[in-house]
Amino acid sequence: MTNKDITNIEDIQLMVDTFYSNVRKDELIGSIFNEKIGDRWPEHLEKMYRFWQTILLEEHTYSGSPFPPHKQLPVEKEHFNRWMEIFTETVDSLFTGKNADEAKLRGKMMAEMFNHKIEYFRHEAKHPLL
Ligand code: HEM
DSSP: OOOOOOOSHHHHHHHHHHHHHHHHHOTTTHHHHHHHHTTOHHHHHHHHHHHHHHHHSOOOOOOSOSSGGGTTSSOOHHHHHHHHHHHHHHHHHHOOSHHHHHHHHHHHHHHHHHHHHHHHHHHHHHSOOO
16 A cells, blocks of 8 residues: 655644554553643644654644654653664654655654663763762
């Protein structure tokens, strides 16, 4: 089956809704999201539509700092690996093309960057330079 590429805001909404519906059911990372977000899922999804719309469609509706909300979360490499696995599976199940590839690449780069930053801050907290 050949899927279409991600080309408009409806595609972004489908990708984000499907991804978080899969995430919320996941045994390893579902509860981390559910506990932190609680009854604020509509706002979180809205924000994530804008985030991916900005990256993939170059319609600049997101202005924020993606990293800070992750700094204190109980996550490490295995959680980011699972995030990537679910994200890749979700995108592949719905879309094929240049923007679908870009989504997976950007997701992977950010998951790796978040993980490195979190490891760095944890190490720094245990072994401060000053
Ligand atoms: C296991 C990995 C991850 C977990 C557990 C996680 C969890 C969360 C949670 C709980 C929030 C909401 C914070 C709040 O509103 O209280 C959030 C926000 C967000 N996450 Fe993640 N996340 C993960 C990975 C990622 C990755 C890889 C990306 C990038 C592709 C990402 C992008 C974002 C963005 C853009 C926001 C909104 C930031 C803002 O407030 O402007 N997350 N994440």
